[in-house]
Amino acid sequence: MTEPTLNLTKHMGIFGFTGSGKSMKAGWMFEQLRKQKRPFILFDTKVKNHVGLCQMKGVTLLQIAPGKTYNWKNALKASKYIVATPVKETKRSDLIAQYEKFAEVVFQTETARTLGIEEAHLWNPSGNVANEILENIIREGRAYNQNLICIDQRIQSFPKDLWSQCATSVICKMGIPQDIEYLTRLIPDFAEQNLALPQYGALIYDHTTGQITGTLHPDQIHRITKHYG
Numbered sequence: 001m002t003e004p005t006l007n008l009t010k011h012m013g014i015f016g017f018t019g020s021g022k023s024m025k026a027g028w029m030f031e032q033l034r035k036q037k038r039p040f041i042l043f044d045t046k047v048k049n050h051v052g053l054c055q056m057k058g059v060t061l062l063q064i065a066p067g068k069t070y071n072w073k074n075a076l077k078a079s080k081y082i083v084a085t086p087v088k089e090t091k092r093s094d095l096i097a098q099y100e101k102f103a104e105v106v107f108q109t110e111t112a113r114t115l116g117i118e119e120a121h122l123w124n125p126s127g128n129v130a131n132e133i134l135e136n137i138i139r140e141g142r143a144y145n146q147n148l149i150c151i152d153q154r155i156q157s158f159p160k161d162l163w164s165q166c167a168t169s170v171i172c173k174m175g176i177p178q179d180i181e182y183l184t185r186l187i188p189d190f191a192e193q194n195l196a197l198p199q200y201g202a203l204i205y206d207h208t209t210g211q212i213t214g215t216l217h218p219d220q221i222h223r224i225t226k227h228y229g
């Protein structure tokens, strides 16, 4: 089976409820980015989830401990491929505050990177209001060869200012009626296409054409590193 081609250096959203296979797919994409030698930072919100990616050569783990001060510029220089994670004691709000500083440094130094944003809703003040730094990168980062891969649970409550800038959305099989209704307004045959998907499958939505351009079958997600989930 041929792997679908997804442009991983353009802005993307990956949506689906908990356990629908978002992180598994995101990890697979970051494996491909490493193969393509495309520098990245994957901002994780869980301790283990993506640590398996560090099995690949040159991918380093950056653990964010409570109350610690980091030199983000040095961190950027030290590694092209970073998986950032909290430690057990790190509070969510402190983690995101640190991540915001790191993302700000990436933006200000105009460093080419793909930034993976796990649980993007934790970054955004609300579903209507986008995180300022994410909005800056999604609007202006293209000029510096920066792109976002945002991973979020609810497509409806993902800020429109971010979603409208995405080139592609990977929409995991949906089970929440409100989400299905919402997407059916955008894509008339969404409900049937969604229903036909196997568990962990996803539809690829192309923002420029406003159409579903393909499906991602769970068997196509060949992971070479361990996903902890």
Ligand SMILES: Nc1ncnc2c1ncn2[C@@H]1O[C@H](COP(=O)(O)OP(=O)(O)O)[C@@H](O)[C@H]1O
Pocket (backbone or CB within 6 Å): 016, 017, 018, 019, 020, 021, 022, 023, 024, 025, 200, 217, 218, 219, 221, 227, 228, 229
């Ligand atoms: N493509 C897949 N093939 C087989 N199992 C999968 C696939 N994607 C996800 N899973 C299973 O579902 C679990 C949860 O997936 P995960 O990607 O962590 O979900 P989430 O959407 O919450 O990020 C995984 O640990 C794995 O057991």
Ligand SMILES: [Mg+2]
Pocket (backbone or CB within 6 Å): 022, 023, 024, 229
């Ligand atoms: Mg996840």
